Amino acid sequence: MCLGIPGEVQSITEEGALRMGRVAFGGIVKQVCLAYVPEAETGDFVIVHAGFAISRIDGEAAARVFAYLDEIGVTQEEDAMAPTTKGPRAR
């Protein structure tokens, strides 16, 4: 299940029993329920689904998507979209 978008927590209020926050997505700000991310603070990024933050983004883990490329040893020069044959290559 699906549409969860990263946003930056701008401010937090306790609205009644629910922890709410103003979260910015690109250039837009919306009220989001932060009840499920009690650890999130102003300046953190959260994933938001149906008006609820469901996780706080781990910046280190986020960067690993790119570090992984270096780990598996693929250089910039290898371009899979060059007009050569597709398929397994000898390495």
Next chain:
Amino acid sequence: MKPDPTLECPLPLARHTVVQLAHGGGGRLMRELVEHLFLPAFENPALAERHDSAVVTLGAERVAFTTDGYVVHPRFFPGGDIGTLAVYGTVNDLAMAGARPAYLSVGLVLEEGLAFEELRRITASMRDAAAACGVALVTGDTKVVDRGKGDGVFITTAGIGLVPPGVAIHPRRVRPGDAVLLTGDVGRHGIAVLSVREGLAFETRIESDCAPLATLVAALLDAGIDLHCLRDPTRGGLAAALNEIAVDAGVGIAITEAAVPVTDAVAGACELLGLDPLYVACEGRMIAVLPEPEVDRALELLRAHPLGRQAARIGTVGESGPGTVVLETRLGTRRLLDLLSGEQLPRIC
């Protein structure tokens, strides 16, 4: 071909026995409604052109003539209201035919119980918009319907303007190899309207881009730019307008996603709601299709105009796939940019 007098031409969507919202959404259903019900009923050469404005001859003059209905809800939104739209929208349809907009008529259908204060505001907006375009509202009509029978205010405007000699802007002039330009960022109007609707409220104020395009077109025409086709994306967004051109001109159009300007705020709102900005309505933007050699000069002229600062070349007219629009994605792959069947809906999935 004789029109069927009983109008029994069945809609392909046989399962619809009542009109759906999607029939007005600018997408496939609306197009089919027009093609299968209205065009056969009213058949005539000017209508068959299927352009935003009809260009008809009166005596020695070519006159562009258009009409539009305005039912936007909510009536007041950041950056404008139904009155502003009613003037600019019709002025823009005239401008898309290369005409100099001159006169508008206004038909109002008011619901019993509408506050006079609202009507005063809307009237003032129309006055200001007309003044900004240099057009005069020369005739009109007012009707009132029972409470509950109308959504506050429905406005219909019709407009006329002269088409300068030698100007012929129409999809049939589009040629493979033509460049496709866009005058600014997309999606502001649709998001602005959505932003004040119940349950989708944003804290950030995104303003509609609604604006009159006549002077922008005039800037190009006065400089002698050879324009093949103009279209202002409204309901259904950029994608709908490009598909219309592709079908009406019988060509394929290739667009680069990364070249289409979108502001951060609109991008954020679209991501959040699961909307594709390419399908979100604009009201102050224009697509211009013109020969490749004219591109640099045209972009310079557009960017010199307040409404064209973000003007960009977004694609090219091709030989293949007549009637289709193909998008090159950010990832460098190609996919179809199809007409949606109806309105794009916010989603969680």
Next chain:
Amino acid sequence: MRFLDEYRGEAAGRRYVAAIGALVTRPWRLMEVCGGQTHAIVRFGIDELLPPEITLIHGPGCPVCVTPVDQIDKALLIAARPEVIFCSFGDMLRVPGSERDLFAVKAEGGDVRIVYSPLDAVTLAEQHPEREVVFFAVGFETTAPANAAAVYEARRRGLGNFSVLVSHVLVPPAMEAILAAPDRLVDGFLAAGHVCTIMGTAEYEPLAARYRVPIVVTGFEPLDLLQGIHMCVAQLEEGRAEVENQYARSVRTSGNAPARAMIDEIFEVVPRTWRGLGAIPGSGLGLRAEYVVWDAERKFGVRDLVAAESEECRSGLVLQGRLKPPDCPVFATRCTPDTPLGATMVSAEGACAAYYRYRRMPAP
């Protein structure tokens, strides 16, 4: 947008594709479970970039697509009632029931409203004490905490005019149903990143072990999907069958504890019928007994409604990954987004709709 745009970059995408091409030595079939992943794959053309040895099979991870016909029919009955304000996520409005959809009910005068968050429906109930507000609570585990919070809030605020029509489904039982099929089609899974954000990854360990299948919890952006595919193919090439987490920026092994606590408070596991797949035991969520007052099925007496599915529609085969949409006899002919026969053509996440929208390319 930060944490979004950088995962759509062409250069890094090409590097991942090259890496996958270099890694693979024989054919593998991977299933992405979540509809959001299907949508991204087709929208960005990811499957076209992959080497031919890799086949992506689209799974049943679209809760809109799998909502049974009778739940839609119940929704239509309730929404047509004059005292009801029927609130729903936008996705559900065009899903066909036996004969009609919510949009049709709206056209006939039903007060059907799209909401972005279930809390918006609770607010409507507070603002309209004279009306009955009903919220269509569909979704996988990702949406369950939000829907649960709405019921919890309704109770806390003492709202007697609020109720939910529940149609929640759980992912692991559906994956197991696919894995247990005698002619198993799937070599490896890309598990749903947002479902796992809530539930964690533990419940996938027994599946990986019992069926010897790699399961990589994957995100939704092109680079997430490509990295997830690389990790899954690496496992297959090396003969491993483990649960790995590609989407670690959002998914913790233990999931989201307060969210799971709220789910447990409001819901209990029940059997559910999946549209196109049939009944799967222990695959759904229903309201616990102490919250029955907020159950719309009881309130409006529609509990026992049963409806039949279209015979022409092969959504079930598509959802199991046994049929690619273009191979369905009625694809793009009798079944189109304007005239959908099943939910996979209606939902933005449905495999059939995705293929229809993005794949009918003109010949070059």
